[in-house]
Amino acid sequence: MSELETAAHPEQLCRVAIDPLSRVEGHGKVTLLVDRNHHIRQARLHIVEFRGFEKFIQGRPYWEVPVAVQRLCGICPVSHNLAAAKAVDQLIGVEQLPPAAEKIRRLMHYGQTLQSHAVHFFHLASPDFLFDFDNPIAQRNIGGVMADYPDIARQGVRLRKYGQEVIRITAGKRVHGTGTVPGGVNKALTLQERNYLLTDLELMTQWGRHILKLMKKAYEANPGYFTRFAAIPSNYLSLVRADGALDLYHGGLRTKNDQGDLLFDHLDYRRYSQVIREQVKSWSYMKFPFINSLGPEKGWYRVGPLARINNCDFIPTPVAEEERREFMALNNGQPIHATLAYHWARMIELLYATEAIRELLLDPDIFGDELVTRGEMTREGIGVIEAPRGTLFHHYRIDEDGLIEKANLIVSTTNNNQAMNESIRQVAENYLDGKELTEPLLNQIEVAVRAYDPCLSCATHALGQMPLIVELVEEDSGVMIDCLVRDANGKVRESFVEF
Amino acid sequence: MSDEQSFTLDGRRIPFQNGQTVMQAALEAGVYIPHLCFNPEFTPHGSCRVCLVKVNNRMQAACTTPAADGQTVQSETEELREIRRGILQMLFVEGNHVCPACEKSGACQLQAVAYYTGMLAPHFKHFYPRRPVDASHPEAVIDFNRCILCELCVRASRDVDGKNIFAVEGRGIQAHLVVNTPSGQLGATGFSLHDKAAQVCPTGSILTKHRGYDIPIGQRLYDRKPINVVGDVAQLPDRQGGRRHD
Ligand code: SF4
């Protein structure tokens, strides 16, 4: 872990805040403590939004949860819906969905991945690639992209729209639909809907390839920067299919260390709590998960597109697989630690999503009429899915009447919490340290955060656990007289330590 | 000229028979007057006031006002809409009506009437009451958060099912629905999904368990047509928004 997490003497340092972070989902901020010589002494990413879903759903009927929790997010609601739906399947004792139901859910999920990756790359991140940091800030946004690269902007909008159409047809609405039900889905596809979705699909695959070409050009223009910027060797966690293939809907948990060695593999995700723990830090509302056997210092890991591409043995569709091989050749098949490589991996997945959608659309099972199945009720359900931003855990316990007793969610952004902090510290050390801070320099920090595509809005949700700090300050002099801290465990203590 | 008795409703002639209310005659003539506690199958209750109309220039509840020959009734005026919206807004803030997470959304009479009257936001401060969900029954669940005290379940259970399972306790702002057993739990009653009381709730208070959102968006009752065309939940067969009878 970087030394920059906590400065030894913060009281003499100047505080710089990037607040709000722009072009990320939700509201977060970065604070830097800087000394007189412009040396960075502390850098932290804070997620300041606060949701509380785990608490809201206590006492609610379990079958309502998938639709309720998707309101966590307006960008990737389908991921929450599906993770919760998979947990609900376990609650009603269903191990295997009917083929029609599983494939329709997969279709929904790949539609979701496509639209989310498109929004992230084209709307939020592409300005980082298309413009220099020194370009005026007014240009570094989607408006600037539309003015200077209208084709790319248009492709981004259309790719997103296509993904949303897949969602609309499988879930009823483009955002916050209701496709899943306990043990299945509520509708199959009609032939007409299938044909409609096939119409533009080839174009989407072409655009996916095109954007990868652009990505490679950006890399070749400055491979050193690309490889080193915010790069951090780390562990990687993701789901993989039983045969090691990339699978975003279902699989076992795989982790690799920074050398590419397997830490655990094909682990039944219902056992996640045995291998993953969460650390609480007083300065952040968001927890810090880590691999239990390695401890919090060494056990933090990364999730999301880069982790998935680093972890999987192959991609089960031909065009994306070709791209994966080319990508992995950058480091001779070893994990790639470049943070900017997240974007590249994300676009490989976008391409994969278009191919996966095609396979599903051509599968006659999606017209099936066996849409739901049932089993024996149980009291605990755990659903895990590879959301666009990374592995997403939903864990529920119900009482004998079917009401939620306890919920635990580990969202993708939380999984990347330590990694994002490490990345901004790396950027602070390498690019900002010793320099007068300017907007383009601070933007570098945002570029690092943005690579992870964090969805900050869904990342804080542990109502009642928020650490609170109350300061008593003398009115005239501003001197702190007393300070009360409520820790994450709910205990209140008096404190004079800095935070 | 016919010698049939009639009144005018927003300028339109509505014939009626002796003993009919303004609401009954209007509905029979195919003219919709917004309502929640009224259901054609039950004795009018006159409690929600959503059906407020002006009869010969006086405010009256259409569901309890007897029709009379030559009356002039106004319903779709901006003044009355405004009042109805106010009543609905109060209903929305008094309970916890979280449409985005409610299974009844799209087939909910309360939501549909709110849309019909043009209510777009709750306007008033939410009460956010703390009310539990009773899931003690093996087949059905009651979510008291969504109850608007229309007493349709009370009337159905008492008058049709002969079980008298529900009652309203308390007065004024304290009034709330209770289950008529010592424990107050639905699981301790002889309630069944086949009961009439299981099929009349105009909101999402009484629901079948384990089912979730099984009617796709687009096929729910009020997705297809607005409430003034479709009518009440209770009159409709299964899977169109009425309860399923399995
Ligand atoms: S539960 Fe439904 S039917 Fe019964 S009083 Fe409440 S709103 Fe009316």
Ligand code: FES
């Ligand atoms: S419908 Fe007439 S008062 Fe409720």
